[in-house]
Amino acid sequence: GAVVSQHPSWVICKSGTSVKIECRSLDFQATTMFWYRQFPKQSLMLMATSNEGSKATYEQGVEKDKFLINHASLTLSTLTVTSAHPEDSSFYICSTGTNTEAFFGQGTRLTVV
Amino acid sequence: DAKTTQPPSMDCAEGRAANLPCNHSTISGNEYVYWYRQIHSQGPQYIIHGLKNNETNEMASLIITEDRKSSTLILPHATLRDTAVYYCIVLSRGGGTSYGKLTFGQGTILTVHP
Numbered sequence: 001g002a003v004v005s006q007h008p009s010w011v012i013c014k015s016g017t018s019v020k021i022e023c024r025s026l027d028f029q030a031t032t033m034f035w036y037r038q039f040p041k042q043s044l045m046l047m048a049t050s051n052e053g054s055k056a057t058y059e060q061g062v063e064k065d066k067f068l069i070n071h072a073s074l075t076l077s078t079l080t081v082t083s084a085h086p087e088d089s090s091f092y093i094c095s096t097g098t099n100t101e102a103f104f105g106q107g108t109r110l111t112v113v
Numbered sequence: 114d115a116k117t118t119q120p121p122s123m124d125c126a127e128g129r130a131a132n133l134p135c136n137h138s139t140i141s142g143n144e145y146v147y148w149y150r151q152i153h154s155q156g157p158q159y160i161i162h163g164l165k166n167n168e169t170n171e172m173a174s175l176i177i178t179e180d181r182k183s184s185t186l187i188l189p190h191a192t193l194r195d196t197a198v199y200y201c202i203v204l205s206r207g208g209g210t211s212y213g214k215l216t217f218g219q220g221t222i223l224t225v226h227p
Contacts, residue, residue, distance in 0.1 A: 046215075100162075
């Protein structure tokens with residue numbers, strides 16, 4: 001099956017800085033990728049849909065200017081958390097899929113101090 | 114997509130079968146039942162899916178009731194490494210990569226103990 005590689009697996013950054021998370025589809029051309037966020041002891045919540053060659057679509061309540069998504073190729077989508085604050089500390093996960101199965105990245109643990 | 118209901122937590126002894134229930138009473142005819150699990154601090158992992166018939170693979174078995182309003186995921190011989198959150202998800206199978214979008218409920222925390 002398709003493999004999705006997410007990098008980094010964890011990152012610690014200072015408040016006010018920006019952090020970029022990469023999601024790569026290793027053997028699958030992903031025209032669409034999805035970004036989720038998961039706070040401790042909670043379920044995954046969809047943040048946005050990343051579309052190759054066009055603007056991302058964001059779920060209600062997710063600030064598009066804070067969570068910048070770029071999907072410049074069929075194998076790479078990036079999520080940049082701009083001006084990160086401690087409340088942005090979370091587990092971020094990307095996914096893509098076919099019409100039969102979804103494939104998830106390993107996740108990125110972001111800690112903002 | 115149909116809503117699912119799962120117990121918040123379950124325990125299972127190592128080596129015994131773990132039976133995880135899921136209610137999806139509003140499932141429609143073209144919706145599949147999918148199971149994923151998430152081990153702590155990892156991305157979700159696909160387990161199994163089905164439409165009407167019972168399914169089995171190397172990881173688990175899926176039993177779907179005849180009216181399709183509920184299902185049970187069976188891990189035949191649970192190990193400590195099966196400790197995870199198990200998500201039951203019901204959705205239509207669409208075209209292309211739109212399928213990567215899933216709606217997660219709270220899932221069931223399965224704890225396998227020695």
